[in-house]
Structures are given as structure tokens and as C-alpha cells.
Amino acid sequence: LTGPDAQAAVDYLCCSNINKGQGGTVYTNMLNKNGGSETDLTVSHIEPCPETGHDRFYIAAGGGSSTRDKFHIARVIDEKQFDVTLTEHSSEFGMLSVQGPNSRKILESICDADLSNEAFPFSTHQLTTIAGHQV
DSSP, X not given: OBXXXXXXXXXXXBSSOOOOOXXXXXXXXXXXXXXXXXXXXXXXXXXXXXXXXXXXXXEEEOTTTHXXXXXXXXXXXXXXXXXXXXXXXXXXXXXXXXXSTTHHHHHHTTBSSOOSTTTSOTTBXXXXXXXXXXX
């Protein structure tokens, strides 16, 4: 999601505070107009668009609900007339969640990044390399 209204759009769509700055990742719910939960997902504030300088957000939805989530987001963008572009990247990326008390230790054994709390704080994101692939 990118554009002049990208921050305003994610702030409206999400019930958590998404304004964490570039590098921040937030687990959140998106609610419908009746206050019911539409979905839970993560929103990451990634580097600005190189062509325009506009904010960009990577929205990672679960595989089973991603199509419905995309339509919900697109509907809200249209209804509220946010000046943003929502681009689908599902066919280009995969997502594997490694979670739990030993997750950093497991990942450090296969990647070249320092995954300590100091270098990679909770609720942030960064690119690294695993088996020669950028992840």
C-alpha cells in the first residue's frame, strides 16, 4: 500500500497504532463498519517509494483470508477515497512464521544476520539472507 494517504489509510483500517515509523511491524485487527473483526494481520512500514517518496506499507495477511482481506481493504480505500495504490504481491512472496522462545536461535543458525534483541528489536522487520535468498 503506497501513496500520499498511505499512513492515513492504515491508521483508519487498523485498530492498533500503526504509526511506528519505518522499520516497524504491528500485529493488528481490521474492523468492519459495525466494529466486528474482519481479519488479523501484520502491517510493516517499509522504505519509501523510490520514485515518489511516499510511505509504503507491506500488509501480510494469512493465506486463507488474503483475497477477502484485499477486497475489504480495497472497499475501504474506495469508500474513504484515500489517495493510495494497493498492489497484490501474493504470487511473488511466501511467508513462513517461526515463532516461540527459541525462534531467534533457530533462525540465527541459518541466516547471516544478528538477530539479538539489540540488533533486531521485537515488532520490527529487516531483510536478511537464508541459503542465498533474500528474505
